[in-house]
Amino acid sequence: MADEHTVTTCLVSFAQHNGFVNLQINNGPLHHRDVLSAGKIFFAPDVQLVDARVTFGSDGGPEDKPFDMVVLFDRGLHGTKECPYLALKLIDKEKIINLGREDYMNVMKSVEYVIARIQPADNETTECMATREDSG
Known part of the structure; x- marks a missing residue:
């Protein structure tokens, strides 16, 4: 489709479907709801995706720039072995780019950070947006 493009992301899961996967996202300005909607294909139909x-x-x-790793996960399954995590690489706060093998360790650091810092869904006081500054 002309209004979508494919980016490589990374699915971290204890299920068979795991590793680098392709994700279709809209061209143009990045909208939070579009990213969540696109990512839902890797989660259960009734997912509470955050x-x-x-x-x-x-x-x-010289070629290195700061970036964000956006990690999508099922709020209801978070903190369990059944919870998948989908990581996307974001530069300039708005452009999703392909993940490569060189990004794998940063993906794992990001997922581990989310697991450690965001409480499971049964804690009503949890803030879902965690931010970590890391130098690499």
Whole structure:
């Protein structure tokens, strides 16, 4: 489709479907609801999908820029072994770009951060938007 493009993301799950996956997203300005809607294909139909953003700083290299890792997850399953996590790489706060093998460790750091910092759904006082500054 002309109004969509494909980006490579990473699905972290204890299920068979796991690893780098392609995701169709809309061209043009990035809207939060569009990202959540596109990501739903990797989750159960009745998912309560939320996201967290983990910010990584530049390592200082000439081609290196800060980026955010956006992690989508099922609010109801979060904190259980059944919960999948879908990571997307975001630069300039609005452009989703392909993840590559070199990003895998940052994906894992981001998912671990979300698991450690965001309480499971049974805690009503939980804030769902976690932010972490990391230098790499």
